[in-house]
Amino acid sequence: MSPASHGPSRRLLLAGALAAVSAAVTGCSSGSEASASGGSKRLRIGYFAFPSGDLIVKHGRLLEKALPDHEISWIKFDSGAGVNQAFIGGSLDIAALGSSPFARGVSGSSPIPYKVAWILDVAGENEALVARKATGITEVAGLKGRKIATPFASTSHYSLLAALETAGLKPSDVELVDLQPQPILAAWQRGDIDAAYVWLPTLDELRETGTQLTSSKQIGAAGKPTLDLAVVSDDLIARDPGAIDAWRKAEAEALRLIRSDPEGTVKAVAAELGIPEKDAEAQLSQGVFLTPEQVVSADWLGTDGSPGELLTYVTDTGAFLAGQQQIPAAPSEDVVRKAFYLKGLPDVLK
Template identity: 30%
Template sequence: MSHTNNPFSVTRRRFGALAAGTLVAGWSAGAHAQEKVVRIGYQKYGTLILLKNKGLLEAKLKPLGYAVRWAEFAAGPQLLEALNAGAIDFGNTGEAPPIFAQAAGAPLVYVGYEPAAPEGEAILVPKNSPLKTVADLKGKTVALNKGSNVHYLLVKALETANVSYTDIKTAFLTPADARAAFERGAVDAWAIWDPFQAAAETTIEARQLTNGTGIVSNYQFYFSTQSFVEKAPDVVDAVLAGVAEIGAWVKANPKAAAAEFSPLIGIPAPILEIALARQQYDVKPITPAVVAQQQQVADAFFKLGLIPKEIRISDAVRALKS
């Protein structure tokens, strides 16, 4: 496999060049010379953005002598590129991005996960599409974000339907570009996650060929770096405690959470309520069973040549809890 096919092939030097004057410069300008900082990467949807908005983490970390710097990323692969480059200390993604990141040598450490949410990702087709089953995707074009959680959903759904991954065409697009291609008929199907999934199902009546139920777990994982875990384990624990607190609030107050998410994402609150109902929002320590399932993801990607080498998930886990 060509190194350039790996979505995490970005080098530390290249990332630094890309970030110069923006992300890293912003952190440097905002921090005092002797201030200790945890740099957290987040996406527009998920627990971390609510943690940021509510300001709870800053209060938890002040007694530890730490401030927080936040940086938004378009998707998990980009977030883990930043972690690989040493530009952030903590973040979260779905199950596929860390596989590519670990294969590219990123010093990531799994520090927690959210329970399975298989309904929170799906392979969609237009409402009037003649495609009725996953098997009908043979010879068709599927849009997806390369290296994302839905990449594994597509791989496993095809396997379940006895269709080879090489028997379909893939169009690697961001969620926004993929939706545009989907709406104009440039692709036959779209593998996507919530809340984009719920938005497409609601606003353009996109239809599910399948979701992850019975096929994949669709875990959400939380990460730090080996150096930061060793340097500040209490800070990592405090961030996870903040995540757990926000998760409990979301589960108890889905309407309020949807209303808070809505202006951040630009998606109406009723649609977000659908998406929130398909998630678990309950951070837990990594277990041997979760490691075993994540290893299956890694092995599948290696078999297909999507990552350049075999990896062991257990090498990147902070601590196992039985």
């Protein structure tokens, strides 16, 4: 979140991911496509089964209420790599996306046609590096020569590389394995891997028989923060900017509800994830959720004409990924700035 060193398998993985995405979108939104051709408007929204404002918006049908003339489809993804491929294929209008895969998406000569328009959360203890207790490993440096799984091109992958660097290890000093969260759990249970960097809810299951070595909260505090962003397609910006305004308002309401109605938030997340409320409460407590006012502050996303510190975070992320040979070249700050959609902020939230 080295893919470069595994070119053929990586291409096959991305091709498979795009095929799966296409099938999912066809299954979930065929009705909306038909309606769109009849004059109705559509929104295809990618989300993760991960505690965030997205789940509250989805569960409360906040967007459906705000945009009754739109056909809205919610499409679940496992990681940012799949989201990026879906945008390349023109299969999404809005989606959750980690800051690291976003930095990848805007790099290169053919950047993905999307822009960041919101911040869902800041990674905290909800993403972490855990080693199997059976290995006896208690610190990151002890992973030398070990097999570590993480979803490549994800924020967890980025944080893992940062953790290794801080511990004085190169990616070549360990064996990195590209696995999605559920396959990580299966490999962990079989004893096929020694450690994993991943997010909730898989992370909590690993913690039961593992030792946490570091977290995205610690890595962020040391200067390499990761965030769950929300991006919108260039096509949606051109054809339906009003829908983006309504969506931002719904996401802002969700962030307010996380603070003002914790009980309702827990119930919504539990229902969406199909887990007990006590587990939903524990998962929510590990995330860092900004207020809408903080999202549009100079410290984070910023406002129309004045991007915030997120611009620096994403630019630095791109530079780090390039230094780690994860991408051919780092996107310049100007390129990253052009991948921000801040029109209407902060007024649209009032």
